[in-house]
Amino acid sequence: MSKLTRQVAVLAVSVATAAVLVACGGRDEPAAAPVSAASGPTGVPVPDAAASAGKPALTVSVVVPQRSDWSRTLSANGSIAPWQESIVSAEQGGYRLAEVLVNVGDRVKRGQVLARMAVDTVQVELAATRAALAETEATLAEAQANAERARQLQTTGAISAQQINQYITAEKTARARLQAQRARLQSDELRLRKTTIAAPDDGVISARLATVGAVAGNGQELFRLIRGGRLEWRAEVTAAELSQIRTGMQAELQLPDGSTTAGRVRMVAPTVDPQTRNGLVYVDLTAAQAGASAAVRAGMFARGEFALGSTPALTLPQAAVALRDGFQYAFALESEAAPGLWRVKQAKLQLGRRLADRVEVTGGLAPDARVVAQGVGFLTDGDLVRVVDGTPAAAAAPARPASR
Known part of the structure; x- marks a missing residue:
């Protein structure tokens, strides 16, 4: 081997050794903590709390469950028939x-x-x-x-x-x-x-x-003659629901063409069918006359609701509820990680009635909980979010899901 060849080999070994030492040295050095632009009393930079907490998953607004009086209804199905047919x-x-x-x-x-x-x-x-x-x-x-x-x-x-x-x-x-x-x-x-x-x-x-x-x-x-042109809705309800209906109650029917018509309970059947265990409720269709409108005809099948009164309800926007694996969840602010940054807790909800874009919460959430209003489909339990609802986060106590 010539002298020039030996010198090239030695140089290659030296370069490889240096690369290995540099790589090992990079792994052994601890990573520098993120610092903020502000400095401490001694002039040493102070670590940023928001940076140390982590990056927020979403920027969100929050809502609080609202209490309001909602009408309570009972749904039923039935056929439209003549009041009396001579x-x-x-x-x-x-x-x-x-x-x-x-x-x-x-x-x-x-x-x-x-x-x-x-x-x-x-x-x-x-x-x-x-x-x-x-x-x-x-x-x-x-x-x-x-x-x-x-x-x-x-x-x-x-x-x-x-x-x-x-x-x-x-x-x-x-x-x-x-x-x-x-x-x-x-x-x-x-x-x-x-x-x-x-x-x-x-x-x-x-x-x-x-x-x-x-x-x-x-x-x-x-x-055959429909007496007086009067029609009625013969609604079928279960034996348990039959006791909730009284003569004179208001009812609203959804007709096959999408329109609605009003009615009033004329009579509740005194007996229950022993085969189906259902009872009949006879509802006079006050605004419907046989032959007067194509929307209401004898023999039609219709779905309707009886107005049973109103009860208080704790409600949330439907956009604040996520559906996962057949269950409904909301994400409530649990603890503040940094100013404006909160960790969320997934709360399993029990839901009741729905009205327009709101849904009734019957369990699983505290009445004073602060809940993420939108984008809940992108969140998981424990995620960090930035709150931009304009309400100081520190002013409200952390809200936790109600125990079930």
Whole structure:
């Protein structure tokens, strides 16, 4: 090996040794603590408390739970049905329907003609009855005259007592026949009137089975009528909830098209279905009339709420609540690490009602807790946050989650 080669090898070993020593020396030196621009009494820089506490995860604003009176409601499902539905039938059968004057959805008044039957047969029978009545009246007049003469001759002995009795009996018989004919005339006139089908009450026609030309049977259903056009909501509630509802309570229904309508409890069912263990609540829909609006129709399914009164509630904005693993959490300020810097404590909440953008807290949080208002989805338990809500952090006592 030449002299030049040996010198290059020695130089390479020296450079490698120096690099190792420098590296080892860098690891052994302690890291300098962060210092602030201010100096202590001796002129030595003082470590910054905020820097030593760590870097904040978020800059946040805080809120305090609010107490307010919230209305208490009970939700239920049910169907909309007519208050009462009348069945309009043919009171006599065997006659052909000559006219049908209404259709489904028509509003009718009490006594309004809905349909007419053919009256030819009834009119012929009525004419025959009137003729028989006139004949009976003539027979009675003759019998009365004979009986009167017999009474006048009774004291003279011109006719026997037997003949007198016969004239008087004939008079009574003629009078009875006249009464029978008059009753038959009234019956035929009633049959004629019943060939006209009239509405029994004000309302809306909900079904029509009558057809022109069909022969109606006795008692056959021809129309269905929603009385007064009144509709009701028949809500199903559990047996436990049934006791909370009283007659006269207000209710609000959410209709399928997204609109709402008001109602009032008319009656609470006195029994509970033994199969479902549910009871019915009958709610009059005060503003809804059958056929008046396409939004409310009999047979619809609707969801509604009963107003049970108001109760105090401790509430938070929904943005202050985080959902994790099926549970709800809030982050409350626990301890101050430095001016304006706080550590947060994760609090598991128990929630109740929701109203607009606020939610009721029923457990898990102290009423005076200071809670992170937004961005809670980026926080974890023990994180450091910078508070910029404008309220001096030192002025408020540290708030801890309420024990469960």
